[in-house]
Amino acid sequence: MYRRILLLLSLCFAGLVQAQQAVRLESPDKLLQLKLSLSESGEIRYDLTKSGVRVLEPSTLGIVMKEHNFSQGMKLLSASDPLLVKDDYQMVNAKKSNIHYEAKQLIVSFANAEGKQMDIIFRLSADGLAFRYYFPWVNQEQVIEREATSFHFSTAARAWLQPMSKAKEGWNHTYPSYEEHYEQDIPAGTMPPFHSGWVFPALFKTNAIWALITEAGVDEHYCASRLINDSLSSIYRIGMPDPKEVYTGGGYLPVNNQPWYTPWRIIAVGSLKSIMESTLGTDLARPNVLKDISFVKPGKASWSWINSKDENITFQEQRKYIDYAANMHWQYCLIDVDWDTKIGYDSIKFLSDYAAKKNVGIILWYNSAGDWNTVEYHPKNRLLTHEDRVNEFSRIQGMGIKGIKVDFFGGDGQSVMKYYLDILKDAAAYQLLVNFHGATLPRGWHRTYPNLVSAEAVLGMEMVTFSQHHADVQANHCAMLPFTRNAYDPMDFTPMNLNKLTHSQCTRKTSAAFELALSVLFLSGIQHYAESPEGMAEVPDDVKNFLRTLPDHWDDVTFIDGYPGKYVVIARRSGKHWYVAGINGDTTERKMNLDLAFFKKGKATLYTEGRNGALFSKDEFNVSKEKKRDLMLPANGGFVIVLE
Template identity: 50%
Template sequence: MIKKLLFILFLLPAVVGKAQNISVKSPDGSISLTFKLKNNQAFYNVSRNGTQVLEDSRLGVIEKEANLSDALSLISAEKQTIVKDNYSLYTGKKKNYSYLANKRTVHLKNPTGKKLDIIFQVSNDGIAFRYFFPGQGVVNIWSESSSFKFDTDTKAWLQPIAEAKTGWEHTNPSYEEYYLKDVPVGVDCPTKAGWVYPALFHSKDTWMIVSETWMDGNYCATRLSPEAKNGEYHVTFPGDKEIFTDGNAKPQVKGSFYSPWRIIALGSLKTVTESTLGTDLAKPAEKINTAFVKPGIASWSWVLLKDDFTVYNTQKQFIDYAAEMKWQYCLIDADWDRKIGYEKIKELADYAKTKNVGLILWYNSAGKWNTVPYTPKNKLISAESRAAEFSKLKSIGIKGIKADFFGGDGQSMIKYYIDLFRDAAKYGLMVNCHGTTLPRGWQRTFPNVVTMESIKGMEFITFEQQNADEEPAHATTIPFTRNVFDPMDFTPMALYKIPNIQRRTTAAFELATPVIFTSGVQHMAETPEGMSHVPGYVKALLRELPVSWDETRFIDGYPGKLVVMARRSGNKWFVCGINGENQEKALMLDLSFLKNEAKLISDGQEKNSFTEQQVKPSAKTSVTLKPYGGFVLVADN
């Protein structure tokens, strides 16, 4: 009897430590996520077509009040259910979206009885998980154990985030660094703050892009750890300085709430590039009047002409320019309140209205998180000041605002964004944020959020030659990373000259970027002077350029080297390509979905010149890209 008891006791640790596996598969069966408890810690892994693409990765959180990362036990696991969703967006890869996934929830507890739910959803293009915290008083979350563990042979495209309160006038972080391209996982991060989303990975024949979505103010925005021992990146929180006034950085919530979704789109490069998981899992649109939300193209003087030209006469010229190009908006940038004034802005708004052009005005996000001197300042930081300012803008007839220089990713700063979006919607104002965090699906939750910068864009090219030198590789990386899920205000297209800078890209490369980059309002860098040097057929193309898309297809490319994308608006297709390398490329493209003859605009003999020809698209359409060159093909279907 004693021997039998000892034998049972000997076996007991093995039974307790044994992994408890719970699986969720995609509707088509190609992707499988497995959850397990191993030594009382929660893990998950992911397989595609039977091959593991994400190794055992951690789950769980550490609260001030409780450890929900270790010593966990399984209460129960719900049966797999189907999730379906259909929605529309004003801006993005297409107009109408459908989402289909299988869902499963596991209910866990720690030794004190504190509970945590983990919700998994697996679609045909990726996986997602998030935490649910049942209402158990005030919750203070200190950290997450969540991680993404890749095979050590995996390659990565990663953008570091700058340390808070560094840089010009203490304006960092603002998601304005270059991606490290095709580097091994675990490569040293240039900063201590970590890597931003989206982060792209390539392992064998599978591409994976990691991000997050569903930012409702109950959580901070997160990022990936700067170190990745054995290929494992952990979800980390923003620094203590990344706050709104005296608010909190880490999540602090009373009652029940959800964390953001952690998402991984995975599959072929085409599948990942076309994925819409970032909005599929975003919080649905709030009930606000959206009749005023109208995507468009804007003229903009500041990016090439800078501060001295934010004056009445120049802005009137740019209103005329927008009208001539049949663009919908004109953006008037920093210091307009001092250099033009509200009364004269009203005159410009009235004049613009006669030209069917709407005005967008710049604002400093203000607060004590930056020391930027530009104005208007201190107009947005309280509900009362926003109401007063937005009411004034509505009476003037302003269509939107550009708010600049935000202070990071802490929970209080995320709440500030949301308050700003909601208040702007009340007064019929669209919002564009610069010096900002990643949108993370906000364009679905708040349809008046038409674009956000969150990128090292055209303005940096105008500052330093090294940024112009980097543009070809940078511009062919971000369609696979930053711009996959969210609108991006790169402010593209300098067709002629950039003052004091030698542009590396060709004119046709620049012409392709407003189609390849998606943004609810596309702010064009080119000036009236520069536009006067381009041929009439290029101007005609830019006058008919769509402001929203019905469909998007990835045609060809590789991050940092080449991008060919096709976008459809109505029955008109725009197929655009850009070459990120300093070598000519002869492409053979499958354009058999185009039924009619097409117009092809590509590079001429000189860097700033174009050629135009008619082509008959087929399954083997030949297009030659010059070094750092591009093309735009337009066809009716």
């Protein structure tokens, strides 16, 4: 009886609050404002403004379970006092090494028509909004059928979005794998070409303010989601995966039988500089759960497959690439498909021992697949169960192997998410680094499981070797990725072909200086480079030395200039040295006016477009005397400046 009276009083209070005012929250700098309200039908709505300018029109919130509806008929129970939340953490696989997060938190509790409770936890920081749902009463299996979460943009908004491909289509039924070109500067409301939605991160510009939408904190109970919209509607909603995107025998919808936190929905807001320097994608991820991360060492790797393909996965070729990595002072060498039969476990052990003497660690490729695709590459079916993984991981750990590359996953369903995380947990127990390919966006997993050093989830350099169309538009595509795919999560684009493509009918259209810039612009815990030993032999010694001493991780980032798909200039710091890299992704030359006074450094070395047939030109100057530098970059061109 006492609880019933309390509930009635709280519902009366909620009605009073509804009638008098909405719930509001401000960011710590008071520039972002969140407003939360209920419609007459009990639909939860929120809107977001930046300095008084609307970013999102009133948008909906809510969850629909199989047996419980939390999207209509909702009543406000209570709203907490705003709480300042702070977090300091370290990363060795991100745009910054020491990260400080600060946000105002608000927890708002609602009840549905049954009286069941749903909390929404909001966090508003200087660089954006994050929120997630919490169900404290769950104690038996519940299934979420859909989210009512939406993002309502102005009809005048523009968007830069990657389409989600259709499940189980494409080469050997391996879609979706986040490997499509971006639709750029399109009107909000444009329908996706494959009618399967849009992938995260999704970039919008509305009222001269940029917004980047993504998610973090996806665990084994939830699926990975996407954005979907109706024809000509500028309202984007959270969408669930295709029912075919499952681990064999598993489900695709979120399922849980205990008190339940859903993933964070994240909207980074502000200028391009604010978004490019934001760390929200890891700020909201679950903190590191591994007890020992001493084995997690970022670095660079040689890799034969990108140039010499399947037929050269041989003992001699891989030994050559180990020597190449050692000569370049790179820490790893990746041995790709079919190594188990073309080389064999015993000879891989010999190569691993040989590499260890040269301070090079071996990474081995695996096919993830059960029956979710028809790819014949192997080793296959050796990671499907915990017992399989223990047997394989203990074996290769005993061989001195440092990491695995696991390819061709089954999509974004809940059971596939669990499979990803099970691999990460078991790999960590055997001190193995992990690189996912043919995979989903990591969504901050590299903070939770630092042994996740990279993931593909991108139309990468290999596509440039397959199709001249991809080679023709590579520069534009690369100029999109720092603003979207690589904004928060490590990306295994496998960049930097400095000389020329081999074993390919395609002609690379980017310059050597453009390719060199990608070694700084793109973020990956292990960067697998697309240059061959023969190609590197043609590179000037000063550029080779640059690549020998290039940092393996970064301490800080500064966005200097750029526009999605057009051009980008980013500075990254390691220790006391700054590296400034830029590329021109446009079809015409671009003049870049660089103000270097911020860096307060003396000696600077510029690597840019070669002259008279040379791959590069090099120029040294003093920043204290020459604080500004004008560069004229050709289409598909680039540069790197090292500030000491």
